[in-house]
Amino acid sequence: MKQLTVETFKAMLGNALRRVKEREDEFSKLDAVIGDGDHGTAIVTALTVAVKAATAEGNELKAVLNDIGFGIMLETSGSTSTLLGAFFLGMGDHAAETVPDAAGVKAMFAGGLANIRLQTKAKQGDKTMMDVLIPAVEAMNACSSDDIGDILQVGADAALQGAKATIDMQARFGRARNYGERSIGHADSGAVSWSCLFAAFAEAAKN
Secondary structure, three states: OOOOOHHHHHHHHHHHHHHHHHOHHHHHHHHHHHOOOOHHHHHHHHHHHHHHHHOOOOOOHHHHHHHHHHHHHHHOOOHHHHHHHHHHHHHHHOOOOOOOOHHHHHHHHHHHHHHHHOOOOOOOOOOOOHHHHHHHHHHHHHOOOOOHHHHHHHHHHHHHHHHHHHHHOOOOOOHHHHHHHHHOOOOOHHHHHHHHHHHHHHHHHHO
């Protein structure tokens, strides 16, 4: 796939909602270990709003991404929604006016990460979703293929490794940091759910 059409992106988003919803209980149970136990519900709610916003009239990817981001921000609340909304708004800010090619897709995801960095001080190694998002975007930008499906798969692979890496980390950000060494031995719920998101994007792009 040499270009990312609006139709393909909407399919990626729909697949993300399906895959995340399948694991909603898993994400909430992970969150209950060192959090408040509602992450599964929160990310499903946010992605449901995202899919609804994406199905509205709109044939330009830039506009669709902005509609998704604002929709999440306006209709939901909480840190999950803030970060997910910021991600899509950042992607929209960096989306090309035309149908993006491989370089354009890399710029979009890098823009999403840049906008999230304006919303949180969490860094890689703090046991958060940043342990997935940062390596995924970096891997995508380092990918030499001009096939968007390949780029998304590279990002998904890096995201999965990032999520696994949080198991051995001590939480240093958010409510989870209060657990100290007790946070070691459990994957971060946000990292795992964002890894699922990237995997769902790559899966849909292949079909």
